[in-house]
Amino acid sequence: MPELASAPALRRPAERRTGRNGFAHLVLVIGSLVMLFPFAWQIITSLSTNAEVTSIPPKLWPSSLHFENYSEVFAQLPFVSQLTVSVTVTVIKVLGHLLLGALAGYAFARMRFPGRGLMFGLVLAIMMVPPQVFLISQYQIVQGLGWLNTVAGIVAPGIFTAFSAFLMRQFFLGLPDELEEAARLDGANPFQVFRKVMLPLARPGLSALAVVGVLVSWNDLLWPLVVATEPGTQPLSVGLATLQGRFVTDYPVLMAAALLACAPILIVFLVMQRRVIDGLAVSGLK
Amino acid sequence: MSLATHDRPPATTGTVAGRAGAPNPGSRRRRSDSGWWPLLFAGPFFLGIAVFYLFPIVQTAYFSFTDWGPFGGVTFVGGENWRSLLSDDEFLRALFNTVVYVLVVLLGVPIAVGLATLLNRPTLRGTMVYRTMFFLPYLAMPVAIALVWRLMFNGDFGVINAFLGLFGIDGPYWLSTPGFALVAVAIVGLWMAVGFNIIILSAGLRSIPPELYEAASLDGASRWSQFVRITVPLLTPSIFFVVVMNVIGGFQLFDLLFAILGNNPVIADTKSLVYLFYDESFVLNNRGYGAAIAFVILLIVAIVTAIQFRLQRRWVHYA
Numbered sequence: 039m040p041e042l043a044s045a046p047a048l049r050r051p052a053e054r055r056t057g058r059n060g061f062a063h064l065v066l067v068i069g070s071l072v073m074l075f076p077f078a079w080q081i082i083t084s085l086s087t088n089a090e091v092t093s094i095p096p097k098l099w100p101s102s103l104h105f106e107n108y109s110e111v112f113a114q115l116p117f118v119s120q121l122t123v124s125v126t127v128t129v130i131k132v133l134g135h136l137l138l139g140a141l142a143g144y145a146f147a148r149m150r151f152p153g154r155g156l157m158f159g160l161v162l163a164i165m166m167v168p169p170q171v172f173l174i175s176q177y178q179i180v181q182g183l184g185w186l187n188t189v190a191g192i193v194a195p196g197i198f199t200a201f202s203a204f205l206m207r208q209f210f211l212g213l214p215d216e217l218e219e220a221a222r223l224d225g226a227n228p229f230q231v232f233r234k235v236m237l238p239l240a241r242p243g244l245s246a247l248a249v250v251g252v253l254v255s256w257n258d259l260l261w262p263l264v265v266a267t268e269p270g271t272q273p274l275s276v277g278l279a280t281l282q283g284r285f286v287t288d289y290p291v292l293m294a295a296a297l298l299a300c301a302p303i304l305i306v307f308l309v310m311q312r313r314v315i316d317g318l319a320v321s322g323l324k
Numbered sequence: 325m326s327l328a329t330h331d332r333p334p335a336t337t338g339t340v341a342g343r344a345g346a347p348n349p350g351s352r353r354r355r356s357d358s359g360w361w362p363l364l365f366a367g368p369f370f371l372g373i374a375v376f377y378l379f380p381i382v383q384t385a386y387f388s389f390t391d392w393g394p395f396g397g398v399t400f401v402g403g404e405n406w407r408s409l410l411s412d413d414e415f416l417r418a419l420f421n422t423v424v425y426v427l428v429v430l431l432g433v434p435i436a437v438g439l440a441t442l443l444n445r446p447t448l449r450g451t452m453v454y455r456t457m458f459f460l461p462y463l464a465m466p467v468a469i470a471l472v473w474r475l476m477f478n479g480d481f482g483v484i485n486a487f488l489g490l491f492g493i494d495g496p497y498w499l500s501t502p503g504f505a506l507v508a509v510a511i512v513g514l515w516m517a518v519g520f521n522i523i524i525l526s527a528g529l530r531s532i533p534p535e536l537y538e539a540a541s542l543d544g545a546s547r548w549s550q551f552v553r554i555t556v557p558l559l560t561p562s563i564f565f566v567v568v569m570n571v572i573g574g575f576q577l578f579d580l581l582f583a584i585l586g587n588n589p590v591i592a593d594t595k596s597l598v599y600l601f602y603d604e605s606f607v608l609n610n611r612g613y614g615a616a617i618a619f620v621i622l623l624i625v626a627i628v629t630a631i632q633f634r635l636q637r638r639w640v641h642y643a
Contacts, residue, residue: 058447059445059447059448059449062442062443062445062448063448063450065438065439065442066439066442066443066454069439069454069458069518070454070457070458072515073457073458073460073461073515073518073519074457074460076461076469076472076473076476076515077460077464077472079472079475079476079483080469080471080472083472083475091475091481092480092481093481094480094481095481095486095489096481096482096483096486138368138369138372139369141364141365141366141368141369142365142366142368142369142370144365145361145362145365145366146366149361149362149365149366150362151362151363151366154362157366157370160373160378161373164373164377164378166625166626166629167377167381167622167625168575168576168618168621168622168625169576170598170601170617170618170621170622171380171381171384171618171619171621171622172376172377172380172381172384173380173384173601173605173618174380174383174384174387174605174611174614174615174618175379175380175381175383175384175387176376176380177606178383179375179376179380194376195376195377197372198369198372198373198376198377200373200377202369203366203369227361228361228365229361229364232365253463256465257465257466257467257579259466259467259578259579259582259583260578260579260598260602263582263602264602264606274465274468275465275467275468275579278465278467278468278471278583279467279470279579279582279583279586289475292471293471293472293475296465296467296468296469296471296472297468299465299467299468300464300465300468300469303463303464303465304460304463304464307456307459307460307463308456311452311456314463315455315459315523318520318523
């Protein structure tokens with residue numbers, strides 16, 4: 039109790055009843071275990087032998103740790119090329135979202151031009167339309183460009199997202215006018231105002247956009263599944279989903295591959311948790 | 325990704341109206357003739373949107389009235405695709421499956437309400453740690469996480485049936501029985517969505533004035549009755565939003581299904597709408613029929629969104 043008394047009044051008086059949270063902790067710990075178990079099981083399986091994984095009842099812990107399953111991933115699967123595709127696609131798409139979204143969002147928020155209302159209305163409408171409605175036609179276009187089985191083909195439609203312009207417009211609308219006025223009076227052209235004054239202020243919006251972009255691009259399945267049919271040109275998501283033959287039943291290697299495919303995102307999340315959660319909450323992403 | 329307007333509905337519309345009374349109309353006017361700058365700023369973006377989104381909507385609408393021959397060649401067939409949808413057992417089955425999936429995933433909403441309420445107790449320690457753990461499934465690549473669930477649901481050596489066996493329950497062959505297979509996929513969907521739901525609901529919980537709880541506990545209300553009489557009613561807008569997001573997201577069921585049941589014969593009976601769309605459009609090359617299915621999905625999302633907007637208006641006073 040004394041250490042609570044010394045704490046400033048930031049916390050509410052109810053703080054003293056901490057002991058009553060036993061039930062809450064019990065429920066939350068059980069819930070957390072349910073959330074974490076599949077990840078733990080993935081790790082355990084990735085270090086077991088296939089015989090151990092498929093024994094009845096399942097072994098909860100391998101008799102020895104088989105780290106070689108991870109090197110098998112690289113030996114048996116086109117993992118490196120798929121990882122390269124995933125990273126390349128994600129980086130290009132996210133940079134595109136930031137650049138295109140910031141520029142267009144700024145125009146929608148701060149410039150007046152004919153057709154602005156209509157264009158923004160279309161952007162809003164597109165955000166509500168499920169992706170399948172675009173997909174067949176997008177495929178035709180990408181096929182026509184000769185971009186099947188290329189990074190360009192995987193990136194092409196998704197680098198343009200209505201959401202990027204929408205989010206940045208909302209963000210720019212929330213910034214005060216005065217700074218721009220000052221810069222403009224100093225003779226800066228609109229691009230200089232944008233680049234030197236507004237863009238630095240928009241950093242939180244940009245980071246939310248980047249978080250969403252990384253997550254969506256990295257995990258995306260349907261579009262790359264359709265346009266990248268050769269294993270060497272597929273990103274990890276497609277590679278994992280379309281594994282055939284003996285890999286499907288070599289569970290330890292499969293789990294090692296799955297874990298390696300998730301790891302980058304999970305690590306980024308653990309490092310910058312708050313930003314990720316805020317970014318996703320802002321976006322209402324689902 | 326739709327419906328992002330939830331958090332701040334007033335900001336999304338009426339900028340011009342909102343700024344009509346801005347103190348400095350002169351500078352506003354000067355900005356209106358900013359020459360070619362808007363084209364430079366918004367042009368590249370809008371060109372991409374026009375090519376990859378606006379044009380495809382129109383083209384897909386046209387495709388939905390066409391038939392694709394097996395060796396190329398697209399013929400106009402009028403409303404035939406649309407008519408056959410209604411009598412196509414496979415389509416109706418996919419619609420039914422998707423609705424079942426959505427309903428199971430929605431069972432996660434009350435769970436998330438309970439967890440979020442516990443998580444947001446002002447006196448609770450370790451909130452951030454719990455939140456991190458609940459959120460991890462939402463970030464993991466669905467395909468990758470589906471693989472471990474596929475193993476866990478295995479009828480012979482799966483850890484889930486081993487667990488059920490502890491209680492004397494003889495678990496089913498989850499992934500080879502159509503009904504159970506769909507429920508298994510939905511359980512994974514529920515598990516992935518809980519963290520997201522908690523984040524949205526937590527924002528709603530934080531907007532409930534703490535004085536209400538203080539007054540209630542002074543009046544001797546139990547925690548349960550505070551939950552039922554204060555938390556749940558004041559949280560309805562957030563709960564409703566979460567329900568809408570889960571429904572719209574649920575109708576997009578594809579990744580989990582593809583990765584868990586994609587190479588399993590049971591998929592014939594467990595296709596979702598998006599799966600059927602994929603199958604028809606890109607495996608069987610019936611793109612005309614696929615286009616019609618795509619528009620059905622659009623129609624469903626539109627109805628759900630319309631209901632949401634209508635009901636949300638009724639709840640404005642809560643905000």
